[in-house]
Amino acid sequence: MAPNLHLAHVSDVLLTWAVFCYAFAMLGYAAEFAGTRRAARAIENGERRNGALYSRRLGQAAVALTFIGWAIEVGSVTTRGLAVHRVPWGNMYEFSCMVTLVAVTIYLTLLLSQPLKRIGAFLTLRPSRHTMSWRSRESVRYLGAFLMAPVVLYIGIAATVLYAAPGPLVPALDSYWIKIHVVAAITATGAFMVSGVVTLLYLLKERYERGLPPLHMVIARRLRSPRHPEQFSFGPGTAAAAEMNAASSGLMQSLPSAESLDRLAYRVITFAFPVWTFAIIAGAIWAETAWSRYWGWDPKETWSFITWLGYAAYLHARATAGWRGRRAAMLSLIAFGSLMIDYYVVNTVITGLHSYAGIS
Amino acid sequence: MTDTIVEEEQPAPLSTQPERPADPAGRGPIVAAVRIWRQFTSMRTALLLLALLALAAIPGTVIPQRGLDPVKVNSYLAAHPHLGPLMDKLSLFDVFAAPWFVLIFILLFVSVVGCVIPRVRLHYRAMRRRPPNAPRHLLRMSASTGWETDESPAALGKRVHTMLRSSHWRADLRTEADGGVTVSAEKGYLRETGNLIFHIALLLLLVGIALSSLYGYKGTVLVSQGGGFSNARADYDVFEPSRLFSDSQLSPFSLTMQSFKATYNPANGEPLTFKADVHYTSSPTSPSKPYVVQVNHPLNLPGAKVFLVGHGYSLIMKVTNADGTVKYDGPTAFLPDNSLFASHGVLKVPSLGAGGGQLGLTGEFYPTAAVTQSGGLQSIFPAPDHPVLALSAWQGNLGFNTGIPQSDYSLPVTGLKNIGITQLSPGGSWKLPDGATVKFVGVQQWATFQVAHEPGKRTVLVAAVLIVVGLLGSLRVRRRRFWIRAVPAPVGQDPRRTVVTAAGLARSDVGGFVDELDDLVKQIGRSPHGAIETERD
Ligand code: HEM
Numbered sequence: 001m002a003p004n005l006h007l008a009h010v011s012d013v014l015l016t017w018a019v020f021c022y023a024f025a026m027l028g029y030a031a032e033f034a035g036t037r038r039a040a041r042a043i044e045n046g047e048r049r050n051g052a053l054y055s056r057r058l059g060q061a062a063v064a065l066t067f068i069g070w071a072i073e074v075g076s077v078t079t080r081g082l083a084v085h086r087v088p089w090g091n092m093y094e095f096s097c098m099v100t101l102v103a104v105t106i107y108l109t110l111l112l113s114q115p116l117k118r119i120g121a122f123l124t125l126r127p128s129r130h131t132m133s134w135r136s137r138e139s140v141r142y143l144g145a146f147l148m149a150p151v152v153l154y155i156g157i158a159a160t161v162l163y164a165a166p167g168p169l170v171p172a173l174d175s176y177w178i179k180i181h182v183v184a185a186i187t188a189t190g191a192f193m194v195s196g197v198v199t200l201l202y203l204l205k206e207r208y209e210r211g212l213p214p215l216h217m218v219i220a221r222r223l224r225s226p227r228h229p230e231q232f233s234f235g236p237g238t239a240a241a242a243e244m245n246a247a248s249s250g251l252m253q254s255l256p257s258a259e260s261l262d263r264l265a266y267r268v269i270t271f272a273f274p275v276w277t278f279a280i281i282a283g284a285i286w287a288e289t290a291w292s293r294y295w296g297w298d299p300k301e302t303w304s305f306i307t308w309l310g311y312a313a314y315l316h317a318r319a320t321a322g323w324r325g326r327r328a329a330m331l332s333l334i335a336f337g338s339l340m341i342d343y344y345v346v347n348t349v350i351t352g353l354h355s356y357a358g359i360s
Numbered sequence: 361m362t363d364t365i366v367e368e369e370q371p372a373p374l375s376t377q378p379e380r381p382a383d384p385a386g387r388g389p390i391v392a393a394v395r396i397w398r399q400f401t402s403m404r405t406a407l408l409l410l411a412l413l414a415l416a417a418i419p420g421t422v423i424p425q426r427g428l429d430p431v432k433v434n435s436y437l438a439a440h441p442h443l444g445p446l447m448d449k450l451s452l453f454d455v456f457a458a459p460w461f462v463l464i465f466i467l468l469f470v471s472v473v474g475c476v477i478p479r480v481r482l483h484y485r486a487m488r489r490r491p492p493n494a495p496r497h498l499l500r501m502s503a504s505t506g507w508e509t510d511e512s513p514a515a516l517g518k519r520v521h522t523m524l525r526s527s528h529w530r531a532d533l534r535t536e537a538d539g540g541v542t543v544s545a546e547k548g549y550l551r552e553t554g555n556l557i558f559h560i561a562l563l564l565l566l567v568g569i570a571l572s573s574l575y576g577y578k579g580t581v582l583v584s585q586g587g588g589f590s591n592a593r594a595d596y597d598v599f600e601p602s603r604l605f606s607d608s609q610l611s612p613f614s615l616t617m618q619s620f621k622a623t624y625n626p627a628n629g630e631p632l633t634f635k636a637d638v639h640y641t642s643s644p645t646s647p648s649k650p651y652v653v654q655v656n657h658p659l660n661l662p663g664a665k666v667f668l669v670g671h672g673y674s675l676i677m678k679v680t681n682a683d684g685t686v687k688y689d690g691p692t693a694f695l696p697d698n699s700l701f702a703s704h705g706v707l708k709v710p711s712l713g714a715g716g717g718q719l720g721l722t723g724e725f726y727p728t729a730a731v732t733q734s735g736g737l738q739s740i741f742p743a744p745d746h747p748v749l750a751l752s753a754w755q756g757n758l759g760f761n762t763g764i765p766q767s768d769y770s771l772p773v774t775g776l777k778n779i780g781i782t783q784l785s786p787g788g789s790w791k792l793p794d795g796a797t798v799k800f801v802g803v804q805q806w807a808t809f810q811v812a813h814e815p816g817k818r819t820v821l822v823a824a825v826l827i828v829v830g831l832l833g834s835l836r837v838r839r840r841r842f843w844i845r846a847v848p849a850p851v852g853q854d855p856r857r858t859v860v861t862a863a864g865l866a867r868s869d870v871g872g873f874v875d876e877l878d879d880l881v882k883q884i885g886r887s888p889h890g891a892i893e894t895e896r897d
Contacts, residue, residue: 171631175656270835277831281824290656292578292667292810294820295569297456298428299421309414313407315835320403331411338414346421 003166007083012159014076015097019155021069022104022148028062029145031055037250059141063111066144070104077101084166089182090173092347096158100151102190106268107147110140140264142255146197154193177286184279189339191272192311195265196336199329202261206326208252213244262325266318269332273311280304303342310335401474409468416464420455423447427454469566476559483552490532491546494843495863503877504863509885513846513858517541520844520884529842540847548840551867554833561826568823571816577601577609578813584674584691584806588616591664591811609813611663615640618650620671620805622743629700629741636668636807653809663813670808672696672703673725675749675800679709682795687711693806694725695769701727702739706771708758720754720771721798737783744803752781753792838873840866842880 035055077097081088089098169178204214221240245252255261283304288294295301314335317328385391399405424432433453437444451458498504509516517533524531524545531545579596581589589595591610618637625632636653642661651659659666674691681687687709694705702724709719728741729748737750756776782790784800791797842864849857862881866873 167627167630168625168632171633171655174633177656274828274831274835278828281828284824285821286656288817289658289667292658292665292669292812294814294817296428297420297425302417302421306414306417309410309417313410313414316403316407316410320407323404323407 003085003168004083005166007079008166011076011079011083014072014079015155015159018069018073018076019152019159021065021072022152022155025062025065025069026145026148026152028058028065029141029148032059032062032141033145033251033254036254040250040253062144063141066104066148067108070101070108073097073101073104080166084168086169087179087182089186090169090178091164092162092343093158093164095182095186095343096154096162098186099190099193100154102187103147103151103193106191106194107140107143110143110264142201143194143198146201147194150193150197172290175286175290177282177289181279181282181286184275184282188272188276188279189343191268191275192336192339195268195272196333198261198265198268199332199336201255202258202265203326203329203333205252205255205261206258206329208245208248209258211241211245213241214248217244217248262329265329265332269311269314273315276304276308276311280308299346300342303338303346307335307338307342310338397474401471403475406468406471406475409464409471413461413464413468416461417455419452420461423452423455425453425455427456469563472559472562476556476563479552480556483549483556486552487549491530491544491841493534494542494544494845498843498845498861498863501863501865503865503874504861505881506859506861508849509846509858509860510856511846511858511885513539513541513848516846516858516860516884517543517844523883524842536845536847538847540845542843542845545842546840547842548838548867550833551837551839552834554830554835554837556830557826558830558834561823561830564826565820565823568816568819568821571819572602572814573816574602574604575609576812576814576816577605579811580669580808581811582693582806582808583615583617584693585617585619585804588614589809590614596811609663611661611813612643613640613661613664614644615659615666615809617807620807622671622805624742631742634668634671634807636671636809640666664811665813667810667812668807669810672806673701673727673744674804674806675705675723675725676802676804677707677721678799678801679707679719679721680797680799687796689801691804691806693768694723698739699742700739701742703727705769708771710758717755718758719792719796720756720758720773720776722752722754722771722773724750726750727803747786747803749784749800750781751784751790751798753779753798755779755794838866840864840873840876842877844884 032055035058039055077088077094080094080097084090088094207214221244256264280301283301284294287296287301310331314328314332317323317331323331424436426433436453437448440447447453451460455461495501499506511519514535517535520543521531521533524543529545529547530549531543534542534544536542578600579591579593580598581596583589591613593599593607593610616639618639620637621633621635623632624630634655638651638653638659639648640651640659640661641648653659653666653668655668658668672694673696674693676691677688678686679688688707692705692707694703696703705723705725707721707723709721711718724737726737726739726748727744728739728746729737730740730746732738737748754771754773754776758771758776779793780790784790784798786800786802789797789799842862844860844862846858846860849855849859862877862884864873864877864880
């Protein structure tokens with residue numbers, strides 16, 4: 001059946017709207033950060049009108065926009081599926097959209113799984129030792145600001161570089177396995193994207209908690225005066241470190257503790273890793289019916305395996321003395337890097353049997 | 361956690377990894393061997409080997425691999441005359457069968473064996489042991505609470521113990537010297553069970569892979585429309601037996617292809633469907649049955665699976681010599697050169713008789729031909745909508761009698777004499793200078809089938825299922841402990857009151873543990889938040 005071009009166009013337009021929503025949501029989240037910081041300073045100075053309420057409203061608006069963007073993206077994906085009379089994940093353009101949809105869904109699910117009252121309560125009173133409450137959950141709204149950036153980027157790349165005109169599936173993909181294998185791969189990728197963002201935040205916050213200045217500031221300084229690196233000592237407690245940390249402390253204090261970021265990243269990965277494992281296995285079963293062998297070290301298979309090993313290494317690192325924390329987090333980011341290679345580089349540059357990018 | 365006291369008071373973290381006995385002390389080769397083995401089966405080694413394996417796989421995705429694309433490997437070798445052979449020595453064109461790659465794999469799995477066996481034993485013991493006693497100061501733990509009640513310590517302990525047991529905790533009731541009562545409970549042994557299943561399933565996976573690669577076979581055969589093959593070594597164009605394969609494993613099926621159909625997207629020539637209509641018999645005595653083999657629909661036979669892996673055009677040509685005897689009449693398979701199925705092929709006629717020596721025809725075939733700007737021919741669509749066959753005829757010694765194996769698809773023309781070229785449409789004829797005629801009768805399709813037998817497939821599948829199941833248990837189940845202590849109120853306070861403290865500890869919180877504790881405490885009869893108020897003074 002020929003694709004319904006009108007519906008496909010509707011899908012494209014909806015996607016544009018979804019991206020706008022996400023982009024404005026990102027601005028809203030960022031404004032809330034800035035506002036919280038200003039408000040905190042105002043409270044310190046004893047000012048009564050401190051704008052804390054105002055910036056909370058911005059954050060709430062950003063959450064609302066994220067929900068709206070999500071709903072519009074669901075509409076976009078659905079109309080695309082109706083337009084091409086098949087599942088809407090048959091080429092890289094469509095995968096990318098699905099992956100962002102999964103990532104945003106996971107974020108919204110995390111948000112909704114918090115008690116509603118607590119959404120947005122960045123600052124919690126530190127309980128005294130003896131009465132420490134065991135209800136110490138924090139809002140994940142901070143995540144919105146950082147997740148929207150890769151989401152917008154991902155859709156942006158999809159809609160420009162990877163865009164594929166609506167059309168049917170190539171015979172190799174035309175199997176019910178596309179519903180099983182690809183859905184699992186998309187779900188895991190979306191979840192790994194979320195854990196990747198959280199892990200990055202963890203590394204930032206962990207540095208901050210050790211009293212070290214943010215890496216990008218150190219690099220910027222070094223670049224500005226490369227001649228005299230000995231002038232700059234950035235160790236904990238130095239004046240330079242204190243100065244740079246002061247500059248970033250608003251952001252850093254709005255983030256939850258490194259420990260709870262680490263826990264959240266782990267929690268998301270414990271969801272994503274079994275799904276990824278299943279995706280690889282389902283892929284092998286599919287390969288067996290399609291190409292007569294379940295494993296052939298095709299570049300796509302190999303990079304999926306490398307990614308899997310990377311996350312397995314991360315999980316082991318978390319249980320290994322001396323590897324917990326920062327090093328484990330680095331492993332998880334490296335694993336995410338190989339996932340991105342698997343997705344972008346292998347599909348477009350290396351290409352083996354898995355030639356379904358839909359771009360030419 | 362900033363509070364060091366809290367840290368000290370916490371019992372050892374609830375790793376599902378059981379405590380290992382201490383390394384043996386002293387010297388000597390045995391002690392040294394035990395130490396090395398310990399080191400080798402430690403988590404750190406597992407971590408290292410996992411990372412190493414990942415790194416080792418990377419070259420296999422950037423350097424052309426023989427197993428995937430031997431043609432590319434050869435052209436790479438030709439382009440790098442110095443570096444190429446060196447890389448070949450290092451097995452860089454066969455990374456996944458390279459000794460160093462296999463070595464890492466084997467080390468990893470030996471390490472798994474060495475690490476899993478003691479863990480199975482320890483886990484079995486842990487499951488039968490009493491849960492560890494409550495730490496002294498429960499309130500110092502990060503998830504803890506306390507309250508007071510009128511219920512006596514003994515009654516409360518008994519009630520909580522029964523309650524926990526009925527919700528599947530392993531619980532243990534103890535009475536302390538000062539009249540206090542504690543209940544220690546533990547749950548989530550499934551975490552370690554799942555983890556062990558996962559690691560053992562990895563070993564099982566390897567067994568399955570080994571079975572296939574020791575006893576399996578793989579054959580490829582090209583079949584023209586109307587033709588067929590039987591499952592015998594001689595019938596295959598390419599046959600790859602495994603090391604321990606014997607011919608008796610070939611199940612006695614045979615297959616003929618009635619027709620092959622391919623459809624293409626009219627807009628861009630991309631393939632839509634491939635279908636091979638076949639008739640097969642699973643054994644010489646059983647009746648013949650029809651089946652449609654498609655890309656994602658292999659034919660499942662006992663002991664083998666038949667896959668459709670490729671297709672192309674066969675050109676039916678009829679060669680008649682000057683005196684009218686038919687020297688050749690039948691299909692000749694042409695190999696596709698691109699996705700639009702411009703194809704090439706060769707027809708060799710041993711002897712035209714009557715003084716005409718051996719005749720070789722080399723052909724280019726264009727299923728939907730169009731003239732390029734430079735005047736040549738090209739194919740603009742993969743279906744045979746406007747087929748054109750361009751032929752060159754060669755005379756001379758084609759080497760039939762030399763004993764050197766001949767390619768079916770190419771003809772080395774050095775030493776041969778070109779006696780003409782032409783272009784034919786179906787039905788067209790071409791008269792050669794010596795009086796022979798070549799008639800282009802028509803176009804047929806051929807298909808290549810791959811027949812594969814992998815005896816370890818079942819095992820691999822079972823292992824794969826166990827891997828996922830084990831992983832879910834290992835990652836999504838929380839191993840957690842819960843303690844409650846009830847002691848009579850201290851001297852000077854109401855002696856009928858009981859002071860209750862409770863705490864919980866979860867290994868790698870996957871979320872929801874706090875809620876579970878809240879619910880437990882609510883069930884026991886007190887909200888934790890109310891309790892905190894009474895604690896504060
Ligand atoms: C083929 C190689 C291996 C793979 C793919 C693999 C994978 C995994 C995975 C996914 C987990 C779950 C992590 C968690 O529970 O947080 C795990 C846990 C574990 N693995 Fe492995 N593993 C491998 C080899 C080994 C080896 C050689 C050892 C022996 C030292 C080992 C020891 C453990 C232990 C003790 C745990 C539990 C860790 C804990 O208590 O958190 N693994 N493994």
